Amino acid sequence: MKVFTRSVMSSLLLFSISIAGELKVGATPVPHAQILQSVTPVLKKQGVDLKVIVFNDYITPNLALEDKSLDANFMQHLPYLEKINKDKNLHLVSIAQIHIEPLGIYSKKIKSLDDVKKGAVISVPIDSSNFARALILLHNNGLITLKDPNNLAATERDIKKNPKKITIKRLDAGLLPKTLNDVDLSVINGNFALQAGLTANDAIALEDSRSAYANILVVRAGDENNEDVLILKNALQSEDTRKFIQEHYKGEIIPVF
DSSP: OHHHHHHHHHHHHHHHHHHHTEEEEEEOIIIIIHHHHHHHHHHHHTTOEEEEEEOSSSHHHHHHHHTTSOSEEEEEEHHHHHHHHHHHTOOEEEEEEEEEOOOEEEOSSOSSGGGOOTTOEEEEESSHHHHHHHHHHHHHTTSOEESOTTOTTOOGGGEEEOTTOOEEEEEOGGGTGGGGGGSSEEEEOHHHHHHTTOOGGGOSEEOOTTOSOOEEEEEETTOTTOHHHHHHHHHHTSHHHHHHHHHHHTTSSEEOO
């Protein structure tokens, strides 16, 4: 009986240790989940079992992190995080900047922005922060004029001039590559462009490294100094990760650490 009790206690202890070292991180498939998978062996050596949970939207991974279904997420930039924190009354914080995924203008119908005709339809991300980001990119490339091109909360009301009377159609970010044939142009987030097989060479125009939209590692407020999270942070901001991003994405993704 004593042997059985010790065996059960040992099993419970091992189970407890295993769970304590498990870190669940939400991510969109490309490039976030790929980058996380690249550091999984490094974390394993330090006693952290990294579980990457893949999502195809930006809202669910934040709600899952808030309700403690996740320990962290890696799939968004700070302006988006600040907006969803406010809109959904979440308590999430950024602890590290990792990379920029340049927002791009893509088209199956034209090769140059000079070819944009009056009444053209341009699809853009539906969420507020990426919508403003898309408007800034359109402004910087002369398609519209904004009252303030530095306003990260810009909306349709901030469009001062629209000389070609462009129709701006808002869609879920993940749908933009799939509906590229249905519009004249589309402003697509870098991760969804990569996921659809689009490259920087396919873009008519791209953001550059001055973008305010670095992708971040996010945790719940109060977990900023969690030991396992800090191990992940250090791995993501390591030289090995920098080399992985540079070699794997060939300039499509830009490290910012």
